[in-house]
Amino acid sequence: MTDEGDVDSRGAPVIRTRRLTKEFPRVRALDDLDLTVGSGVTGLVGANGAGKSTMIKILLGLLPPTSGEAEVLGHDVRTEGAAIRARVGYMPEHDCLPGDVNASEFVVHMGRMSGLPHAVARERAADVLRHVGLAEERYREMGGYSTGMKQRAKLAQALVHDPDLVLLDEPTNGLDPTSREDMLDLVRRIGTDFGIAVLVTSHLLGELERVSDHVIVLDAGRLLRSSATSEFTETTGTLLVEVLGSATERDLLGNALAGRGLRCHPVAGAVEVLPPPDGLHEGSDVRDLVRDTVIDLDLGLVRIQEGRHRIQDVFAPPEEAMQP
Template sequence: MIATESLSKRFPRVTALDRLSVAVGPGVTGLVGANGAGKSTLIKILLGLSPASEGRAEVLGLDVATKGPAIRERVGYMPEHDCLPPDVSATEFVVHMARMSGLPPTAARERTADTLRHVGLYEERYRPIGGYSTGMKQRVKLAQALVHDPQLVFLDEPTNGLDPVGRDEMLGLIRRIHTDFGISVLVTSHLLGELERTCDHVIVVDGGKLLRSSSTTDFTQITTTLAIEVTDTDDHPDGTRAVRDALHARGVDTHDNSGLPGAGHILLLTAPGEETYDLVRDVVAELGLGLVRMEQRRHHIAEVFRDSDEQRKEAVGHGG
């Protein structure tokens, strides 16, 4: 669907993309990175709206440098910021966008009605957009990206500004864009946790560089952090410490979480696979302690960055 090769974008004072090479296949793909990581810049280059400084990219086999209009015919785009006219209704706006994409008047009206229903806007669709909630505006932006039946859509931070319920509804809608209509999706977010649940594949960028690109299952396995809490006993008055030492003896290191609340009673460790769960269970049982909880922690993108920082430091350390 998308392929970039050593793609860079330099602004006078900042390098927004730094030799990014990445491939995106069909399905739902998440593009994760902190604010300023280069996500929106990448989308604009892929749409042929902004030229790259170096490198190349193709979308649906079309070169972004020369085939921008053809790409935009086949790709839908939901921009990040509020860009809706307040005085017109959702129906009027989406019909207008459908007509701009080349649909004849009747088809534009029919597709608009179907798409607005699909994104969950019903009677409200005849009211001016200015009176809509953030969630409703996000749905209008999504509808205009889908109305011309694209092969692929770019959704830039579609959950921004939504409360947890609105966020879950939006993520469900995004998943259905692919399952119900077969449209592939590239969706950006600064929260890895929400994309883990929605996407088949996740790409992480930081400072315009590719940090990681892998299927969501691999990703979760790589980054799963387990939180463990145990009871104390007469034999082990500090149960947490006993488990930590026993895990260390078996080659499993726990994270330094001394800065976090409740740190003294909670052990955090990276669990690369199922065997780590079994090991923790066995260690706790051998020590005769009670396991109060063992749960997977949801990740914030910062944890991925921290892990990669640690890897970088290790690499530097080993190198010299």
């Protein structure tokens, strides 16, 4: 379902679809998709094959839908593709840069393709290359760029014509941890400092929690959920307890807590302690009981913290409860 109230609070929608469907000979990539995207940074998440890239191509007017409607910045994707592409920046997922051209020439060319006069395109290219961190490397041929530099060049060309909306398809694809952090910071700045609406796709759910104001979850071409990011990550009422050691120590603690009347589940390297039934062990009593149990077992306590939902919980099956 869509959360119209949250989108309305972020201004007029920049993207709206109604029963959007795309069928290929052997698969339905999008299935009766109704969604609304507002300003700020919106994350589009789903496993590979969920329909993310197909939707972006339809929004750009590059791929006709089988049925349904879609509008981008008030333009119909079926009949006004050129008008959409004039106002939208697009960063594709795959490497598509000419290796024998330097970044400055490439970004200027893309600015000219978007309708900018030559002098304006050169000025804008210099600005965006500086913003993405390629000012000193702008005259190097892109064939010699690292993966992170190529991603920055692709981002620069998406921004050169000062768009109202940018579509970023897996912008951290192939990046090492440091480059990924830098790219996420750039994505966030586009939505906050530059005031450009952003739709960013990723299959790495934690990334979208960090940079997005709103998250849309697709599953096999269907809308699974559309909510403010804060609603995905709100507190659960549970406690996460982590101790030193391996899964053996984790399970030892969980089973001991279950033996003392607490409901527990293993969660990655921690034990999730659910709220006690009927008010038993309320509030700080639960924390005290956990602490005392850790001490009794002679385990090293790493953390006790309030549990929060994660985007990936939308997809995850429930863990089996620990047994006393």
